[in-house]
Amino acid sequence: MSAPSSSDDRPSLPGGLDTARLGVIGGSGLYAIEGLEEVSEHTVRTPFGEPSDALRLGCLGGMEVVFLARHGRHHHLLPGEVPYRANIWALRSMGVRWLLSFSAVGSLQEACRPLDVVVPDQFIDRTRDRPASFFGHGAVAHVSLADPFCPVLSGHLAEAAAGCVPAGRQLHRGGTYLCMEGPAFSTRAESQLYRSWSCTVIGMTNHTEARLAREAELAYACLAMVTDYDCWHAGHADVSVDLVIDNLRANASLAQQVVQACATRLAAARPACPAHAALRDALMTPPAQVPADTRRRLDLFTTPYWGPFAGPG
Template sequence: MTIGVIGGSGIYDALPLENTRTESVSTPYGEPSEAVTIGELAGHEVAFLPRHGEDHQHNPTDAEYQTNIYALKQLGVDRVISTNAVGSLREDLPPQTLVVPDQIFDRTKHRTPTFFGDGMVVHMGFADPYCPALAGHLAASAREATDAETDVAEDGTYVCIEGPQFSTKAESEFYRSQGWDVVGMTSIPEAKLAREAELSYATIAGVTDYDVWKTDSEVSLEEVLENAAANQDSINATIEHAIRTMPEDFESEAWSALEGTINTPVEAIPEETRERVELLAGEYLE
């Protein structure tokens, strides 16, 4: 199967992909944020998709989450490595730390979090939003592929805010009071949609700032971009190592996540809806 990578263009530029080609994919949900670049790395097929578009033209609310995930599924992807820039909510997670979280708290308001609806109700389990098998492999890869100066933190909660504005001080202090670890704008609904598409999904997040809770550090776009660039080499090395060392016997519970989750009788699901979700749920609707 194919490994998908969602992130910024700096990742694609750094991955030593061979035999590359570009696929323009059309989906029932619209067009992806950009054409998908497909290549080979260490015997694995890799499909790369920039979440915000090649020129970062899609903001966190309007990014093509549904179509991006659907397009990767359509191309045969079964594992997705995501990258995120995040703010730190902890003193001991300074900028340029890599974090592989295991939990998400959803604070978004204006995004579509599901492929389903329109006469089809699906109640998807989401207790563990990141695939434990892929997250563990990513964390190990980060430790093995980066230099001794790069701190790697495993587990923790990513609170996903709507954006595109950064947090208020009151919000940032509230997130800290809950014991959450990092704050970002793009893990939701991407992780939810990946689970509905039965894709193994995990993220490697690079800390760019201390959000706004730290009195001597006020987050700015300049700081975010500067530290994101500094994180790029470590993230690129992690992803390349993770792909090169992907276990041949890799298994994920996400690959059967839809089993037992469809609450609407098959005969009651409108034909138009069934056609739209055939790629995602067809085997459960026979």
């Protein structure tokens, strides 16, 4: 199945973007995409273990889309158990170059109300001991994360969301996502600390994804869907699973609409993004010095710079 084109005479884009696919990672409450056509499921084996679930490939809004449920379709994986490296590797192996993350978050600011949505542009990471790089084992790379969310893709996502957010709910462009370890929610002291840092929302997953997506040269953007006020707000109930689930249901319909609207925009634009060449100036180790096993694991990403790996199988 080849990617649909919005114009038969459009020139080829750099880096194979004219045939690249859109990836969608669904967080809590988003375990499938409605409206996908010609759907097929793919079990992908990766050098970094098994992904969270089978990947579903289909067509939506004139674009080939690959969907993955971050926590599994039955939500059986804790945030710290999500196989982030396997997920990102699998998505890239299926031709994804733009990646949208849909995530449930708590709000750390009064103006960002439950059921609002945020397209964040910055991170603070408070996770622990999560594998957050494809590199190591004899190969060193230092990608830039100054702008951890792709500004180009985030712009398309925000414009798509702006046309879908109903009256009474607000779209916030920009903001800082505090990524905590979980799985427990914050203490009141932690919640107030993160507010003092001017963080906008709090979640448990996206920073790890964003770092790995940058190494995999995927443009990455997030629609953070607010379910609660964490536990800092004296005028609202403390965050609970029941509260989150109730608001997740309300968010699910909006998420489906935004996915379709963004897919339609990207099918027409197919934008080249800075992230698509993130490794160009990041690779430090001479390829001849990289162990064969490491070269093999990294070949999906490094071929444009090191050439295809031709060592022993």
